[in-house]
Amino acid sequence: MDTQMKLEFKKSKTGDKDERYEAYQKILEVTDQKVDWAYEVWDQLLEDLTHKDNHQRSRAAQYLANLAKNDPEMRMLKDFPKLWEVTKDEKFVTARHSLQSIWKVGIAGTPQKELVMEYMVDRFKNGTDEKNFTLIRNDILQNMRNLYNHLHDEAIKQTALDLIETVDDQKYKKKYEGIWK
Incomplete structure (x- = not known):
């Protein structure tokens, strides 16, 4: 993963509201295509599925869904139940965004x-x-x-x-x- 993508992931968690949204959009755009760095963020995204911040849970679910096509080890088959749980999140907006992706x-x-x-x-x-x-x-x-x-x-x-x-x-x-x- 290049430095710019690392920065986008960091900004999607720690930036101000506009920076987080911009980073979120950029990450979704990039992960809509094939990437060779999915496993560099995979475990962190799995962990973020249960983050205390519902925005982090939602973003992690959407990123993982996008990254599933970059999963030659087929980890998603094992990890899918964790991802699916976010579609039932207590915050309906989080659940819905996760389900829609x-x-x-x-x-x-x-x-x-x-x-x-x-x-x-x-x-x-x-x-x-x-x-x-x-x-x-x-x-x-x-x-x-x-x-x-x-x-x-x-x-x-x-x-x-x-x-x-x-x-x-x-x-x-x-x-x-x-x-x-």
Whole structure:
């Protein structure tokens, strides 16, 4: 990792609000592409998933999701449950930002895609007791749409459509169907 990226990670934790946001944007932009330094920050990001500052938890989750495609050792298969926990964070904004980026893990390869889909399907089916479950369901279906758009895997689309069919509330069913129009 070059000095500039090290500085961006430092600023994303310690800078003032504007510096942190700018660094966050830069890190997401860079990690959207392949990088060769993922493991230099991997363990720290895992640790940050339980940081006392919810912003740090959210950023760590988003960075890890972006870095999953840079994981030839397939650590994510073991570490995914820790990442998934942040999608259930006590701070809903943290949970939601983490959940909205989780699909990126699925583009790393077939085992990662299957893992992400398994977790999302389970949450869609069994998460109705969660606060804001309709928003969570919406994010899950949008994640599936993002995965489908990236991978063109018809099984993902079919899974999403099958889940939508299980929704009784017509208002939300229509909203969810809109994601797949």
